Amino acid sequence: MSKTFVTKAKQMLHGGDYNPDQWLDYPEILADDIKLMKLSHTNTFSVGIFAWSTLEPEEGVYHFEWLDKIIDDIHGIGGNVILATPSGARPAWMSQKYPEVLRVNASRVKQLHGARHNHCFTSPVYREKTQQMNRLLAERYGNHPALIMWHISNEYGGACHCDLCQDAFRTWLKEKYNHNLKALNDAWWGPFWSHTFTDWSQIESPSPIGESKVHGHNLDWRRFVTDQTIDFYKNEIVPIRELTPDIPITTNFMGDTPDLIPFQGLDYSKFAKHIDVISWDAYPAWHNDWETTADLAMKVAFIDDLYRSLKGQPFLLMESTPSLVNWHKVNKAKRPGMHLLSSMQMVAHGSDSILYFQWRKSRGSSEKFHGAVVDHDNSSENRVFKDVAEVGRTLEKLSEVAGTNRSAEVAFLYDWDNHWALQDAQGFSNETKRYAQTMHQHYRAFWENDIPVDVITKEHDFSSYKLLVVPMLYLASEDLISRFKDFVKNGGTLVMTYISGLVNESDLTYLGGWPHELQEIFGMKPLETDTLYPADRNRVSYNGKSYELKDYATTLDVAEAKVEATYEEDYYANTPAVTSHTYGAGKTYYIGGRLEDDFQRDFYEGVMKELEIHPVADVKHERGVSVQVRQAPECDYIFVMNFTEDEQHVHFESQVTDVITGETLHGDVTFEKYEVRVVEKSK
Known part of the structure; x- marks a missing residue:
């Protein structure tokens, strides 16, 4: 600040x-x-x-x-x-x-x-x-x-x-494509529907009374x-x-x-x-x-x-x-x-x-x-x-x-370009793509376990994190994929899901299927993604338990990866649904289907244990209570928040001081509905 x-x-x-x-x-x-x-x-x-x-x-x-x-x-x-x-x-x-x-x-x-x-x-x-x-x-x-x-x-x-804005848009495009109209036509896949431009003046912004289905155009x-x-x-x-x-x-x-x-x-x-x-x-x-x-x-x-x-x-x-x-x-x-x-x-x-x-x-x-x-x-x-x-x-x-911050070992990658492109994609299901909501489904496991998370963008440096989670990264440039490869090679753990790595920064599909560098670091490649109707269900077996799957299931061609979970039903029954692969000093996981919250909880708790990612506060509680920390040089400020409509019992493993009341707290403390306490713990 x-x-x-x-x-x-x-x-x-x-x-x-x-x-x-x-x-x-x-x-x-x-x-x-x-x-x-x-x-x-x-x-x-x-x-x-x-x-x-x-x-x-x-x-x-x-x-x-x-x-x-x-x-x-x-x-x-x-x-x-x-x-x-x-x-x-x-x-x-x-x-x-x-x-x-x-x-x-x-x-x-x-x-x-x-x-x-x-x-x-x-x-x-x-x-x-x-x-x-x-x-x-x-x-x-x-x-x-x-x-x-x-x-x-x-x-x-x-x-x-x-x-005025049309002229400004054309100027912006000229600068982006170095005044090379062919480069623009290539990026927008101009021959589709005879949409090749022969002069910059022919370009208009997307419109319901004109063109709105050229995805590279919409993205730009x-x-x-x-x-x-x-x-x-x-x-x-x-x-x-x-x-x-x-x-x-x-x-x-x-x-x-x-x-x-x-x-x-x-x-x-x-x-x-x-x-x-x-x-x-x-x-x-x-x-x-x-x-x-x-x-x-x-x-x-x-x-x-x-x-x-x-x-x-x-x-x-x-x-x-x-x-x-x-x-x-x-x-x-x-x-x-x-x-x-x-x-x-x-x-x-x-x-x-x-x-x-x-x-x-x-x-x-x-x-x-x-x-x-x-x-x-x-x-x-x-x-x-x-x-x-x-x-x-x-x-x-x-x-x-005021002015204190919080550190994190876990990062989620959120990308506006990806959100726009995925929403535009005329495939899968318009009702269930839900990119940001899918992020929530994966993020929940960390929030419930009091694990600090940074939600970063592709411009950020990945190297400081133990774990990087990138759900539904439909749009991924070659440069970003290369950075993922370096992150894993140097010891990071990367989790990716279905509908990821399908198009480049211009929303053009990768020729030859899934990019080679992704195949290399994941030790497998996705073959086809089955889009399910709202009433359709499948199940996945993982670590001796069965979990419900809906919306999406991707079949996988495994080369060197380890199969962590398999589908239970349909034509891809008993085939890989979740894989892991060691690459360099790091590891990758690929989740092929949209699975219920209990799978995310169990899966990520296993990953956290493997990577020794722990809560920053030693406070025990039931689900629905959230514990978050802001870190000052000499102490931690611990926020304990009951987001339930019921009384909750919270256990403080070590002695802390309530910043608001001055009370000393240690052991079991009862929290009423919607109660919050801020406590201080010296380092």
């Missing part, structure tokens, strides 16, 4: 999105806000996120006085400000005067002014206007003692298909959208970097709901390189009716581990809700105890903040019933406000945790 950030805010940040621009006609409300901030034990507020029409109500006419007062008032109570740039939603006068800033959709229809995030990232006018506004903000507030961070725009996403468009969004962001921050070089910069990443998988609109592995601190907006559907609380907690943990691993440092929870949202299919309130528990889980996996959307509920429009710290009753006595204050008091006792 940024050195400046740590020295200016050596504490856990607590607060959230504050929109005083909605309340300028209500000075009594603004005065109450300051009083309530102190009562709620909050200390940090993101301001100005959607304030452009208030900051600049007419072109060239600026009103900063209200923002001056807000920032001064927050500073007056010892609070911090994360100052946002307002480009997420522009004023109506700009859309009217400069229609080029309006986004064009994939059907080539120009959008009307309204909503948010509907601007063209290529528009020179919009780039000029955002940079102009950001320069004024940096000049005015860059030296304010309350400012600890810049929040650039808000939840970047979406694509524009206007003429998604890559372009990421790069163009980053380029827009880089234009936004020019004056901020120039005028406030010591103030760290973030922009809020997202997670797709309800399955809670990484946001698919942009490749965050690329975006992460250009920001100082990762932050993300998390809105899990707690208490839903399709999964257990522990299952949902596991999914939250996976994204936390991904966003922490992108930069190998603590992240920030930029948005969350203290109770409910207004946009889930069912907007259910958090039950007593869940707000503290879910907040502590974020901290346990690496967050240095609990920030909310929103500080105060809006009076009108679509977010007036979205959860907030301050409800329409303006009271500090309701349940949600008291829950927030409890989190605030807890975070105040965890100030020494």
Whole structure:
């Protein structure tokens, strides 16, 4: 994390999105806000996120006085400000005067002014206007003692298909393919459906009224959208970097709901390189009716581990809700105890903040019933406000945790290119490919066993890990495969599954079948993948037990590999389903079918035992309790969290101190429903 950030805010940040621009006609409300901030034990507020029409109500006419007062008032109570740039939603006068800033959709229809995030990232006018506004903000507030961070725009996403973006896409393609149109046609398999281009001007972005089935084309468009969004962001921050070089910069990443998988609109592995601190907006559907609380907690943990691993440092929870949202299919309130528990889980996996959307509920429009710290009753006595204050008091006792990290011997490789390409693939089953969800199925075994995991991307160095897990890596370049080979040869253990290594970085299949280097390190090759109907089932025998298989089963041609498990039914009964192979100083495993959770548990527990991978805390418990650790130089901070609806008995093998209550704990301790404790153990 940024050195400046740590020295200016050596504490856990607590607060959230504050929109005083909605309340300028209500000075009594603004005065109450300051009083309530102190009562709620909050200390940090993101301001100005959607304030452009208030900051600049007419072109060239600026009103900063209200923002001056807000920032001064927050500073007056010892609070911090994360100052946002307002480009997420522009004023109506700009859309009217400069229609080029309006986004064009994939059907080539120009959008009307309204909503948010509907601007063209290529528009020179919009780039000029955002940079102009950001320069004024940096000049005015860059030296304010309350400012600890810049929040650039808000939840970047979406694509524009206007003429400006078409030209930018063609320029991007020319640079990627070195102005060689044949190279592009080769990568996109141009002769298919007579889609060979003879001039760059013939290329358009994918569209439902044009072409959308050329997979290399689709993949390059998604890559372009990421790069163009980053380029827009880089234009936004020019004056901020120039005028406030010591103030760290973030922009809020997202997670797709309800399955809670990484946001698919942009490749965050690329975006992460250009920001100082990762932050993300998390809105899990707690208490839903399709999964257990522990299952949902596991999914939250996976994204936390991904966003922490992108930069190998603590992240920030930029948005969350203290109770409910207004946009889930069912907007259910958090039950007593869940707000503290879910907040502590974020901290346990690496967050240095609990920030909310929103500080105060809006009076009108679509977010007036979205959860907030301050409800329409303006009271500090309701349940949600008291829950927030409890989190605030807890975070105040965890100030020494801020800036600490966690180490891992296990890594999962997650790849946005792979996700896009696999979703595009017209094969297998559209309903059951579920790449990120498959990652969850394998990750669960480590989460349940309290094994720290880094969720890394293909740009990361693999060498520090004992175990690398790469489920459903459909798209794998020759370079990545070569790096896998080096990882295993040098002593690493690699686990791969069905539907892996089938296409290269252009989404072209490998001629001759499975790549030779993969065959070499796995000692076998997959032959064909059987896609099963939802009602179909098979079984696999492994270590004397039988496990259910569904969705996918790959038949294997074994050369030198050891057969670890076999299929029980169908035409491939008694043939290999899971193999292992020693290669160099390392080892590989290939799992040919989608197997039930108990298989993952048993299989990975065996791998962990073989590799001597152990929990970092000596705390014993039943399934549904999670134990996570953040490591400081002189002690470990151990978070013990009961994600069940039942009383749980937890056993502390060694003596620890409860950071919140000061109690000494040793031996058996009873945890109530949703209870969480943070304990400290000296090294």
